[in-house]
Amino acid sequence: xxxxTIKDVWKYYGKTMAVKELNIEVRDNEFLCLLGPSGCxxxxxxxxxxxxxxxxxxxxxxxDLKVNDIPPRDRDIAMVFENYALYPHKTVFENMANPLKxxxxxxxxxxxxxxWAAQMLEIEELLQRKPVELxxxxxxxxxxxxxxxxxxxxxxxxxxxxxxxxxxxxxxxxELKHLQRRLETTTVYVTHDQLEGMTMxxxxxxxxxxxxxxxxxxxxxxxxxxxxxxxxxxGEPPMxxxxxxxxxxxxxxxxxxxxxxxxxxxxxxxxxxTKGAAREVRLxxxxxxxxxxxxxxxxLELSAKIFVTExxxxxxxxxxxxxxxxxxxxxKIAELGxxxxxxxxxxxxxxLHVFDRDTGEAFF
Amino acid sequence: MAVNTIHREPxxxxxxxxxxxxxxxxxxxxxxxxxYYLMWLLLPAVLLLAAISxxxxxxxxxxxxxxxxxxxxKSDLWAGVDNFTRLFSDKSFARGWxxxxxxxxxxxxxxxSLGVLVAVILNNSRLEKLFITIFLMPMMMAPVVAGFLYxxxxxxxxGWYFWLLRSLGVLDGGTIxxxxxxxxxxxxATDVWQWTPLIALxxxxxxxxxxxxxxxxxxxxxxGPLRNFFSVALPNLYPFLLIAILLRFMDNFRFIxxxxxxxxGGPANATKILPxxxxxxxxxxxxxxRGAAIAFTLLLLTILLGLILTKIxxxxxxKIKTDGMD
Numbered sequence: 219x220x221x222x223t224i225k226d227v228w229k230y231y232g233k234t235m236a237v238k239e240l241n242i243e244v245r246d247n248e249f250l251c252l253l254g255p256s257g258c259x260x261x262x263x264x265x266x267x268x269x270x271x272x273x274x275x276x277x278x279x280x281x282d283l284k285v286n287d288i289p290p291r292d293r294d295i296a297m298v299f300e301n302y303a304l305y306p307h308k309t310v311f312e313n314m315a316n317p318l319k320x321x322x323x324x325x326x327x328x329x330x331x332x333x334w335a336a337q338m339l340e341i342e343e344l345l346q347r348k349p350v351e352l353x354x355x356x357x358x359x360x361x362x363x364x365x366x367x368x369x370x371x372x373x374x375x376x377x378x379x380x381x382x383x384x385x386x387x388x389x390x391x392x393e394l395k396h397l398q399r400r401l402e403t404t405t406v407y408v409t410h411d412q413l414e415g416m417t418m419x420x421x422x423x424x425x426x427x428x429x430x431x432x433x434x435x436x437x438x439x440x441x442x443x444x445x446x447x448x449x450x451x452x453g454e455p456p457m458x459x460x461x462x463x464x465x466x467x468x469x470x471x472x473x474x475x476x477x478x479x480x481x482x483x484x485x486x487x488x489x490x491x492t493k494g495a496a497r498e499v500r501l502x503x504x505x506x507x508x509x510x511x512x513x514x515x516x517x518l519e520l521s522a523k524i525f526v527t528e529x530x531x532x533x534x535x536x537x538x539x540x541x542x543x544x545x546x547x548x549x550k551i552a553e554l555g556x557x558x559x560x561x562x563x564x565x566x567x568x569x570l571h572v573f574d575r576d577t578g579e580a581f582f
Numbered sequence: 583m584a585v586n587t588i589h590r591e592p593x594x595x596x597x598x599x600x601x602x603x604x605x606x607x608x609x610x611x612x613x614x615x616x617x618y619y620l621m622w623l624l625l626p627a628v629l630l631l632a633a634i635s636x637x638x639x640x641x642x643x644x645x646x647x648x649x650x651x652x653x654x655x656k657s658d659l660w661a662g663v664d665n666f667t668r669l670f671s672d673k674s675f676a677r678g679w680x681x682x683x684x685x686x687x688x689x690x691x692x693x694x695s696l697g698v699l700v701a702v703i704l705n706n707s708r709l710e711k712l713f714i715t716i717f718l719m720p721m722m723m724a725p726v727v728a729g730f731l732y733x734x735x736x737x738x739x740x741g742w743y744f745w746l747l748r749s750l751g752v753l754d755g756g757t758i759x760x761x762x763x764x765x766x767x768x769x770x771a772t773d774v775w776q777w778t779p780l781i782a783l784x785x786x787x788x789x790x791x792x793x794x795x796x797x798x799x800x801x802x803x804x805x806g807p808l809r810n811f812f813s814v815a816l817p818n819l820y821p822f823l824l825i826a827i828l829l830r831f832m833d834n835f836r837f838i839x840x841x842x843x844x845x846x847g848g849p850a851n852a853t854k855i856l857p858x859x860x861x862x863x864x865x866x867x868x869x870x871x872r873g874a875a876i877a878f879t880l881l882l883l884t885i886l887l888g889l890i891l892t893k894i895x896x897x898x899x900x901k902i903k904t905d906g907m908d
Binding site: 301 | 798803
């Protein structure tokens with residue numbers, strides 16, 4: 219139960235920069251998710267918090283305590299590893315008791331704590347087994363059990379559910395979130411799966427190439443991505459991008475693509491003007507914010523041809539081509555189009571995003 | 583108290599209701615044709631193996647049951663188990679065993695502890711590759727050469743080790759190999775010098791396989807480096823140490839080149855381990871039948887000890903407890 223402050227932290231391995239000028243404050247009891255593709259520096263960051271990696275430059279504080287030079291064993295943290303890292307020669311009980319044993323807690327207290335944690339995770343009946351006898355989900359629970367037995371200051375999770383099958387993963391997402399709320403412990407959770415970040419975290423820190431891109435609540439990240447990377451990384455299926463031209467000025471600018479002429483609202487136009495947007499911009503629109511009509515006399519602005527349709531049960535993903543571009547549209551199933559069928563697409567102008575084509579920065 | 587009482591794991595098949603089942607077997611089995619030709623492909627190797635390893639073994643048993651005649655034309659005399667029963671009253675035989683165990687235990691304990699220590703120091707150090715190359719050198723040497731080398735080093739006139747020990751004042755009289763208590767240390771030292779690198783190499787290979795995550799997890803759990811080594815690295819090293827110990831212990835029972843060169847079993851039988859005695863009986867006294875009997879006991883015990891060792895050092899991670907699932 220403490221805040222974690224990452225202040226101007228850099229990490230380099232030889233000449234390779236893994237983390238650059240990172241500043242994050244994790245609030246007390248907060249569930250913060252470090253999200254990014256592999257190689258973005260999120261795991262390095264977590265390992266620096268754990269003390270498993272040397273901090274090349276900058277400072278890390280737990281509360282007011284600078285922990286740069288404190289070895290992992292004295293940091294009072296608990297970490298869950300991607301591959302669980304259970305001790306194969308020890309039983310589930312011994313695995314979970316390990317941190318307590320190292321604290322020289324007496325045997326009755328250890329037993330009490332381990333049984334408490336095992337009950338919480340519903341693995342009491344597995345306590346005498348060895349890790350080889352456990353399923354992936356059970357191993358993962360044991361690893362979490364080892365982390366929660368001793369009420370650490372900070373929980374560190376390194377992609378703990380990445381290797382579980384899809385069904386169990388979705389189940390564990392809910393359970394981990396519940397557990398964190400219950401234990402009220404500051405948590406840093408590393409993942410490359412945007413869904414985990416969106417569903418579990420209080421705040422998400424999106425990282426890319428060692429640099430923090432955006433820090434905010436899942437809603438902020440989803441609705442107001444600061445750049446093209448964040449916009450494209452968060453959300454499934456990913457956002458569509460379309461190169462457009464701005465025409466007109468002042469309060470009545472519009473985005474032009476082919477024969478689509480999308481009038482922008484007054485506020486949107488003003489933002490583009492004050493931020494000095496170039497004529498050439500990139501439009502970003504989520505698959506949910508597109509409308510599609512089948513047939514040729516659709517009356518919508520963009521005429522397209524269906525490339526492929528992917529029914530998801532309730533919803534349908536439709537990929538449609540027009541000119542050089544392709545967009546994904548998500549909507550409730552009404553009628554099944556066949557590949558090659560003509561269709562029309564319209565953009566919901568309130569939900570669109572506009573990015574600078576050179577820098578990728580979002581105007582809105 | 584439970585976090586979530588709905589379900590924990592993807593339910594087993596039976597947990598779903600209304601699951602379709604097939605309870606009968608297929609009507610036609612597509613049996614895989616037996617591949618008998620594989621037997622013929624194996625045959626040459628099996629025959630060769632039988633010729634070079636099985637035949638001498640059978641011959642050994644034959645000899646151990648006979649009084650083997652060396653003179654040409656004379657046929658061997660049947661001796662029954664005489665050769666074996668005589669061993670019970672053979673003091674040299676018993677002493678040979680004791681000396682052998684003493685020798686092997688000394689060699690193994692020093693080599694294992696030293697080898698593991700060296701491996702841990704070398705692991706991930708900058709000069710690892712260089713040192714490995716240097717370490718390989720003693721192993722490359724023929725045991726006979728190593729024996730001669732150490733004999734020179736121990737030599738009472740110009741031996742460097744002799745001079746060193748004498749200067750330190752620990753060697754009161756005589757030479758190293760001429761002293762009853764120092765001779766054993768002398769041959770053990772030679773074995774340690776030659777074979778510790780092997781243990782170090784095997785352990786080093788084992789250390790590379792210790793999962794980094796387990797070490798890190800233990801560190802986060804609160805373990806210091808020493809604790810980390812004993813509670814995580816060492817258990818993971820077990821299978822590797824087993825191979826090392828097995829190899830070395832069997833070598834100790836087989837290799838007598840260095841001992842024959844350096845002491846020939848002396849002084850006063852202080853270094854006469856059983857294989858050396860066996861050599862004497864068979865090739866000095868030419869009692870081939872009795873020698874064969876000794877060799878046979880040696881073989882049996884080697885196999886037995888090997889099995890016991892394998893049992894003791896069984897990879898704990900692979901041992902699955904079937905009980906205690908309460």
